Amino acid sequence: MLSSSARVLATRYRGNASNSWKRNSQKAAVVTTSSSPTSSPVAATRFFATLPTEEDDAMDVKVSPWEVPEQVPDEGEWEGCRRNFMSPLQISVRGSDILTNPLYSKGTAFKNGERDRLRLRGLLPHRIMNIHKQIDRFLITLRDLDSNIRKNIMLEDLHDRNETLYHRVLVDHMEEMAPLIYTPTVGQACQEHSSRFRRPRGMYFSEEDRGHMAAMVYNWPQPDVHVIVVTDGSRILGLGDLGANGMGIPVGKLSLYCAAGGIAPHRVLPVVLDVGTDNKELLEDEFYLGAQKPRLRGPEYYHLVDEFMEAVRYRWPNVLVQFEDFDSSVAQRLLDKYRNEHLCFNDDIQGTGATTLAGLLGAIRAKGEEVTSLGDQRILIVGAGSAGIGIAQVLYGAMLEQGYTEQQAKDSFFICDQHGLIGEERVGKLTPETKPFARAEDDGMSIVDVAKKHKPTIVLGVTAVGGLFNEEFVRELAAGVERPIIFPLSNPTVKAECTAEQAFEWTDGKCIFASGSPFDPVEMVDGKTYYTSQCNNMYVFPGVGLGATLCGAKKVSDRMLYIAAKALAECVPEEDLARGQVFPHISKIRMVSHKIAVAVIEEAMRDGLATKISAEDAKDLNEFVARKMYYPEYVPIVEKRTITI
């Protein structure tokens, strides 16, 4: 079901516009609605082939005909990508300083003219490769490696050498690469971060830095940071307190910001607030690289976060700060503290909430019900941490949007923590966010008994307890309703509450399944294939961040996230829904981010929160966002000169 604004957008995508960009968007729209596995992911992404934002920035580029690669997969699909001018990147360094700078390096792809111009002659082997040859060579070696962690290391090495090539590998092979740079492999990469440390990336702030942070931010070499992802390492995925080893998470999320969300790599900054760790193993580990002392808590902790927030806003006033993997004991409080004054959001609370809402809207559609029936569902959320309550809040908000009363909306929820169903009896012990969802009866009831008695139509797992949804529980769900919607959302894969195979087997293939980390489709003994989806906030945060930064949003409002969820839900083609897939194919992620960004900007403008959209930009936001999206491509490099007369 399309909302009216979405209908307008959909019409725009299909519209008979006369300029060439619109012709391209039409093509792209055709690509996204196809769910055929043979449709080229390259084609789906190419239409966004433009680079960064501010026109006066030296990193901004447009692509020229001579950069259009020889290996064109399909002439038709490329038509729209041939731009006739590519403004050069002006840099002040020369020679080997270029080769060792991952933002500038093209490795063996520097052409002869450039080799002379930039004093690279003799510093590179003779033959000149193009980006496609480089990718082919990289993939052969990568695919030869026998473990995902080795592949992650190889990718991060590339990230450190040549950001353009790294992001292009991600853009062109998103389905294969996302699990290697993100969940599940990023979990292991974090666990082994200290022992495998090679090169620093991002910034660390610790207690010793109190009083210095406003100065420290100037140590970061980039003058125009748009997005920061920050963690204090206290709850890394479902793996718990990993301290400063959590740096892998901001790094992985920001890779997705660039590749999936079209933010240019020089505009992102990964951050760890190294406030110690309560992980005993790390405290005793001779190779652990973070501060080896117990976690800072209480007012001192909040003051440190405060100084950090002030410092980054001082240098980059419009920067978006994404809070990531903060323990539930502090996550909501930090969000509440900053959400109205800073451009920020908490991905685990709000991003997961919005993504889950989108998945549920899809799942309800897949079951053939009306979108408006979200409030008629019985939703069992297992896990009452920041993600569980964040999801409940977003779904609750969506029900109110859909016209349900507060009481009707509240009655839809059954939230369980480790003590069972949360009932009013323990209301004194609950956080303010949890209280509204406490049930009048059945406090402490087990999830199996909740399944028996209340017959939930939807079950969401956010417990970080792998395997919690056991056979007894899942069979009980299937006995209660025809097609249960089962989303084990905990990450990484080992923490998923059940596997796809278990969910399909125990429900005789009837459930609709989506998980936080990816699962392959399942072939059952009946010979039928059952499809899975990945319900991961990677579908939401890049687009929200792109939209919010492009329009200079004053803040990220709840409504922006709701709108983002609806935009995401509308990206799922009917034929995917028909086979139980409730999220768009991952190869379409740039298209999804584009659509979400447009929707977020529209909402920001409606709400008076957009500070940077000119009347000209506002005329065609589809075109505006597409033009501003970074696309990893080599651009000509020239010397920056200061001319004195």
Ligand SMILES: O=C([O-])CC(=O)C(=O)O
């Ligand atoms: O990183 C992910 O895949 C999702 C997420 O934010 C988390 O699990 O904390």
Ligand SMILES: [Mg+2]
């Ligand atoms: Mg997270």
